[in-house]
Amino acid sequence: MADRQALLDRQDPLDRQDPLDRQxxxxxxVAIVGIGLIGSSLARAIAxxxxxxxxxxxxxxxxxxxxxxxxxxxTSYHATAxxxxxxxxxxxxxxxxxxxxxxxxxxAPVLSATAIVSDVGSVKGSVxxxxxxxxxxxxxxxxxxxxxxxxxxxPDAGFAELFxxxxxxxxxxxxxxxxxxxxxxxxxKGCGANVEVxxxxxxxxxxxxxxxxxxxxxxNIVGTAADLEQVTQSEVIKFSxxxxxxxxxxxxxxxxxxxDVFLHNKDAVLExxxxxxxxxxxxxRAIRWGDGEQLFDVFTxxxxxxxxxxxxxxxxxxPDFGRRPAVDAAPAPTEPPVKAAKAS
Amino acid sequence: MADRQALLDRQDPLDRQDPLDRQxxxxxxVAIVGIGLIGSSLARAIAxxxxxxxxxxxxxxxxxxxxxxxxxxxTSYHATAxxxxxxxxxxxxxxxxxxxxxxxxxxAPVLSATAIVSDVGSVKGSVxxxxxxxxxxxxxxxxxxxxxxxxxxxPDAGFAELFxxxxxxxxxxxxxxxxxxxxxxxxxKGCGANVEVxxxxxxxxxxxxxxxxxxxxxxNIVGTAADLEQVTQSEVIKFSxxxxxxxxxxxxxxxxxxxDVFLHNKDAVLExxxxxxxxxxxxxRAIRWGDGEQLFDVFTxxxxxxxxxxxxxxxxxxPDFGRRPAVDAAPAPTEPPVKAAKAS
Numbered sequence: 042m043a044d045r046q047a048l049l050d051r052q053d054p055l056d057r058q059d060p061l062d063r064q065x066x067x068x069x070x071v072a073i074v075g076i077g078l079i080g081s082s083l084a085r086a087i088a089x090x091x092x093x094x095x096x097x098x099x100x101x102x103x104x105x106x107x108x109x110x111x112x113x114x115x116t117s118y119h120a121t122a123x124x125x126x127x128x129x130x131x132x133x134x135x136x137x138x139x140x141x142x143x144x145x146x147x148x149a150p151v152l153s154a155t156a157i158v159s160d161v162g163s164v165k166g167s168v169x170x171x172x173x174x175x176x177x178x179x180x181x182x183x184x185x186x187x188x189x190x191x192x193x194x195x196p197d198a199g200f201a202e203l204f205x206x207x208x209x210x211x212x213x214x215x216x217x218x219x220x221x222x223x224x225x226x227x228x229x230k231g232c233g234a235n236v237e238v239x240x241x242x243x244x245x246x247x248x249x250x251x252x253x254x255x256x257x258x259x260x261n262i263v264g265t266a267a268d269l270e271q272v273t274q275s276e277v278i279k280f281s282x283x284x285x286x287x288x289x290x291x292x293x294x295x296x297x298x299x300x301d302v303f304l305h306n307k308d309a310v311l312e313x314x315x316x317x318x319x320x321x322x323x324x325x326r327a328i329r330w331g332d333g334e335q336l337f338d339v340f341t342x343x344x345x346x347x348x349x350x351x352x353x354x355x356x357x358x359x360p361d362f363g364r365r366p367a368v369d370a371a372p373a374p375t376e377p378p379v380k381a382a383k384a385s
Numbered sequence: 386m387a388d389r390q391a392l393l394d395r396q397d398p399l400d401r402q403d404p405l406d407r408q409x410x411x412x413x414x415v416a417i418v419g420i421g422l423i424g425s426s427l428a429r430a431i432a433x434x435x436x437x438x439x440x441x442x443x444x445x446x447x448x449x450x451x452x453x454x455x456x457x458x459x460t461s462y463h464a465t466a467x468x469x470x471x472x473x474x475x476x477x478x479x480x481x482x483x484x485x486x487x488x489x490x491x492x493a494p495v496l497s498a499t500a501i502v503s504d505v506g507s508v509k510g511s512v513x514x515x516x517x518x519x520x521x522x523x524x525x526x527x528x529x530x531x532x533x534x535x536x537x538x539x540p541d542a543g544f545a546e547l548f549x550x551x552x553x554x555x556x557x558x559x560x561x562x563x564x565x566x567x568x569x570x571x572x573x574k575g576c577g578a579n580v581e582v583x584x585x586x587x588x589x590x591x592x593x594x595x596x597x598x599x600x601x602x603x604x605n606i607v608g609t610a611a612d613l614e615q616v617t618q619s620e621v622i623k624f625s626x627x628x629x630x631x632x633x634x635x636x637x638x639x640x641x642x643x644x645d646v647f648l649h650n651k652d653a654v655l656e657x658x659x660x661x662x663x664x665x666x667x668x669x670r671a672i673r674w675g676d677g678e679q680l681f682d683v684f685t686x687x688x689x690x691x692x693x694x695x696x697x698x699x700x701x702x703x704p705d706f707g708r709r710p711a712v713d714a715a716p717a718p719t720e721p722p723v724k725a726a727k728a729s
Contacts, residue, residue, distance in 0.1 A: 163627070188624045188626050188627045189626055190626075190627070191704030191705050192691075192704065192705075193704050198704070200704075207626055208623055208624055208626070210624070237623070243615075246613075246615055246616060247616050247620050247621075247624055248624065248627060250609070250610050250613055250616055250621065250629070251610070251616075251620075251621055251624045251625055251627050251628065251629040252624070252627025252628045252629065253628075254606060254609075255606060255627070255628035255629050255631070255632055256628050257665075257668060258602055258606065258665065259628070260668075260683055260684050260687055261661065261664050261665050261668055261683070262598060262599060262602065262661060263687040263690055263691075264664055264683050264686065264687060265594070265598075265657065265660050265661045265664045266594050266595070266690070267686065267687070267690060268660070268664075269590075269594055269657065269660065271587075271590055272590060272591050272594055272595075274690065274693065275693075276591050276595075277591075277594065277595055277690065278690065278693040278694050278697050278699065279552055279581070279697060279699065280532045280552055280554070280591055280592065280595045280596070281595055281694045281699050281700070282532050282533055282534075282551050282552070282699050282700075283507070283532045283534075283592060283595050283596025283599070284595065284596045284597075284599035284600050284603070284635050285594070285595040285596065285599050286694050286699055286700045287599070287631050287632075287634070287635060288599055288631075289687065289690055289691040289694055289700075290631070290691065290700070290705075291628055291631060292684075292687040292688075292691065293687065293688055293691040294684075296681050296684035296685045297681070299680070299684050300677050300680045300681045300684060301677075303671075303672045303680055304672070304675055304677050304680070307672055307673065307675070310672060311669065311672060311673060313609065313613065314665075314669055314672075316609050316612070316613065317605065317606060317609045318662070318665065318669075320605050320608055320609045320612075321601075321602065321605045321658075321662065324601060324604075324605055325655065325658055325662075327647075328647045328648070328651055328654060328655060328658075329651065329655060331648055331651070333644050333645075333648050336643070336644045336647055336648070337640050337641065337644045339604055339605070339608050340604050340636075340638075340640035340643050340644060341640045342608065342611065343604055343607040343608060343611070343633065343636040343637065344636075344637055346607055346610070346611060346618065346621065346622065346633055347536075347607075347633040347634065347636065347637040349618065349619075349622040350622050350625045350630050350633055353622050353623060355622065355623065355625050355626050355630055356625070356626075356630045356633075356634070360535030360536065360537055360542070360544075361535050361536075361634075
């Protein structure tokens, strides 16, 4: 519980917004195009911190738009991106990566000269290539990627705290206008995130290994299990606590979003996938030939990275992510004082 | 919180122990050989339900044994398995799979004629082949595998609730004595688990896909990430919330235990690994050729299995396994009422 308090303490939006003006909101009108998990979390986080005078929400899916209105996520609701973008100071495309080009084409005619355009996609090079040529002022395009999410989708799945203490990566092209980059950075800080700037190429490689490949192999193993004739689906489900269930959580993520990620980050994904497969072949050979030493070495070196993730506040040290009801009563050491003993 | 109450209600050990005698404990003396995560959780669960008159704990690691004594996990503490097994009604080897043969050799000379021998290993065929030939009465060998665990190791990491509502698989050979199988089943039910009986061959295949392969690829991806020259370890850690951190949790499990699993379940692991690699090659080809339809199909069919796991009570529907502090305030639908919309 101490951790929780510390997190809440860090979340004070006014601290985050500093040194900007505490009276006027950061933006007059923000348009959010696409009100799924990320778009709806962003609308909630912007409202929480009072970062915008108006939040205009667009979604071409009428049911999602109606739900957003019922939840009171914005100040106005629009069937088209263009309507929402009209007189907006910032337009954020919260859509699958493959839909970013169409959004740019739709909003371009109505954008004001100073309007900033951004997105939240998991791939950045493709977003820039799709959107920049269509915009009236491509130097006010500031692509962003909040590295946060859950396996749930849609406006109901979002929550204001999704970005707290997560990282948001900005990948502005070299000629991006500085004030636009600063304002987008301030928005994400106001939403609770830490902000990092890097090139889109580097982003796409870093995310290929930390996010895209994990999702691909999670989807893949669930498919392999479903096809195994000798093991029933009911058995896979019953005995999933041995490790499999963690993969199914990741593999429950939105299929459209993930299809687009792989189609639009092809080169980087194929590069890390090639390395993964080589490494897996080496482990396979070690198993076939009974090379216990090699297995032990690989299984040992991974612990340092896990420890780093916990120390960086990017995961919990509680067993099983703390999902067990009994966790309050159990010790949760990052390193147990005594290692597992091999009795004989 | 409703879920938690339901779980607690189900945990009443007296209900579990029914229809056995509620007055006398199930066993006079239980010997636990190896006091790591599973052994120490078992000692706590046996004590919680009053299933044994004495709990004799053995570990050849002096530090682990001293820690077990400091934690008060048993009624006596022994440097050798033989001392603990003397006059025990049940001896449970809670050691890496590769150490089961040596434990059997050590306890065989002191076992009483009616003593039952069991284990908790993740591989069952090998355990039977290692232990049965060494025991005075192999028909009282009842191999068991509680499908439960966390990424932490050692006597401090255990907790009594680890097996609650998890499955414990028994794989008694065809000629096992019925009373021995029944008593081991009663022990695990008393510890909160559901019990299932199957052949050791089938167990080893089911676990190869639901547990062993997930661990292998989790270890592997963490290794691949560590070796990627263009991405720093600090970046892997910072941006791990995109999916990678879930794999590092699994890959933090005990290396000795997992080395032994792969050495002792070679055939089944190589079989499912071969299928996994074929399927992954097909996904790789779909990415290379931009086949979005195939990707979408694979990414969609996995959701039913996830839903089954949640309905079976083997995981939580809360986003991110409920690890986010904000989860109480957020809705946690298994299926969101409105799907993510693709705006254009």
